[in-house]
Amino acid sequence: MQQIALAVIGGTGVYNLAKLDDVQTHEVSTRFGQPSGPVRVGTLLGHRVAFLARHGEGHSLPPHKINYRANLAALQQIGAQRVLALNTVGGIGDDFGPRVLACPDQVIDYTWGRISTICEEEGTDVVHVDFGHPYTPMLRSKILAAAKVTGVKVHDGGCYGATQGPRLETIAEIARMRRDGCDLVGMTGMPEAALARELGLDYACLAIVANWAAGCGDGEEITMAEVLANVQAASNGLPELVGELARG
Numbered sequence: 001m002q003q004i005a006l007a008v009i010g011g012t013g014v015y016n017l018a019k020l021d022d023v024q025t026h027e028v029s030t031r032f033g034q035p036s037g038p039v040r041v042g043t044l045l046g047h048r049v050a051f052l053a054r055h056g057e058g059h060s061l062p063p064h065k066i067n068y069r070a071n072l073a074a075l076q077q078i079g080a081q082r083v084l085a086l087n088t089v090g091g092i093g094d095d096f097g098p099r100v101l102a103c104p105d106q107v108i109d110y111t112w113g114r115i116s117t118i119c120e121e122e123g124t125d126v127v128h129v130d131f132g133h134p135y136t137p138m139l140r141s142k143i144l145a146a147a148k149v150t151g152v153k154v155h156d157g158g159c160y161g162a163t164q165g166p167r168l169e170t171i172a173e174i175a176r177m178r179r180d181g182c183d184l185v186g187m188t189g190m191p192e193a194a195l196a197r198e199l200g201l202d203y204a205c206l207a208i209v210a211n212w213a214a215g216c217g218d219g220e221e222i223t224m225a226e227v228l229a230n231v232q233a234a235s236n237g238l239p240e241l242v243g244e245l246a247r248g
């Protein structure tokens, strides 16, 4: 097994990692089944980095059909211990407008019907992991430090609300999420974070705000074109940030 400094899971609009050189492709099978696609392992600014597109490289998997367990297990099998989850999200809180990058520190899970534990199969030992701090604090600190070094602006903290999708939310649903304390809304943050904890991986989220959530901002209709354009614009500094994170 090779040493991987960092694994990155890309979300909507992030289907590869710019500046990842000498890429090798791994088709990995896991005890949980097949991941969303191949794991690409290469060198990013001198460090071994693995990349996996969460929805598949052609964005063919909706959030509730993603095999989150296989994705994380594949990265672990290939030698990764640290996972940076890139999640494309809508912004709810005033500080979380389009093109903001944020490193949330809390989660509320509104998803349902997803396999959300590695203890699913009969005969598996049941584990009750501590999840008070859903993202690995040390990895969050390193993301924020890497952002500082590379001059990439990243908002420290926030609560990620994970919804079922694939449809976007109603205005009333977002109003409820705001009352609950959510700053960001996305469809893929859970069960991924909990599974990573169960698997013993270090895991943190870098959320890319693609749009104002329903009823926030100017109230305009949310389009995929807007989402993708904002993700692309907000991702300019990512290779440097990821490279710096992989270094430390």
Ligand code: HPA
Residues within 6 Å of the ligand: 088, 089, 090, 091, 163, 168, 169, 185, 186, 187, 210, 211, 212, 213, 214, 222, 227
């Ligand atoms: N809601 C849920 N998921 C999202 C959104 C949103 O507004 N934007 C990007 N992913």
